[in-house]
Amino acid sequence: MKSTLILAGALTLALAVTGCASNVKASRTENPPPVEAYSNFGRIEIKPIVLAQKFRGQSANEKSLEKINANFFKRLGDNPKKWNSGPDNGRKLVIEPVVTDIRFIGVGARIFTGPFSGSSGVVIQVKATDVQTGRQIDHPEFYQHSSAGAGFALGVADNMMLTRVGELVGDYLLRNYDAAVGGMTGATDDVVSGNSKAAAQSN
Numbered sequence: 001m002k003s004t005l006i007l008a009g010a011l012t013l014a015l016a017v018t019g020c021a022s023n024v025k026a027s028r029t030e031n032p033p034p035v036e037a038y039s040n041f042g043r044i045e046i047k048p049i050v051l052a053q054k055f056r057g058q059s060a061n062e063k064s065l066e067k068i069n070a071n072f073f074k075r076l077g078d079n080p081k082k083w084n085s086g087p088d089n090g091r092k093l094v095i096e097p098v099v100t101d102i103r104f105i106g107v108g109a110r111i112f113t114g115p116f117s118g119s120s121g122v123v124i125q126v127k128a129t130d131v132q133t134g135r136q137i138d139h140p141e142f143y144q145h146s147s148a149g150a151g152f153a154l155g156v157a158d159n160m161m162l163t164r165v166g167e168l169v170g171d172y173l174l175r176n177y178d179a180a181v182g183g184m185t186g187a188t189d190d191v192v193s194g195n196s197k198a199a200a201q202s203n
Contacts, residue, residue, distance in 0.1 A: 143191065
């Protein structure tokens, strides 16, 4: 009887956690290469990551953004300064990252509800534009999440998600400076939205 109750409790918990899955989805698993390598531009301006308008003014999101930016610029290091120290060839690239979707479960919620708070997730899209021509040369996307089950760690996994996504964006920019190679979004097939999958299959 006791084992039956334990099993029933485990199933109930599993169903609850599943029901709290985040709706934050990626649109693809890979980013195609940019039109050209970033090094073709004599000057590169990398703007801080910002929140899409609808996510601004919310404390959890604003604090999450600070952590993402800290890890993003830490990963870039002195490279942007080096890139801009060479001869100016008259071409300038502006790189603008935006958090287009986010759901972050803070430590307070994790302490009281653990995995029942659901999963965290974040999507960042980056627009790289040739200033002189207005041509968009790159538009990569990046995704990371923390599962609801990780809620037992009381926020550690949620904060690691912010670290990973900041580093992921930074790594991509570094990788595509010398050569246009693209890179992974950080998403897997199971977290790509159904509409995006259908569009990919039809192409």
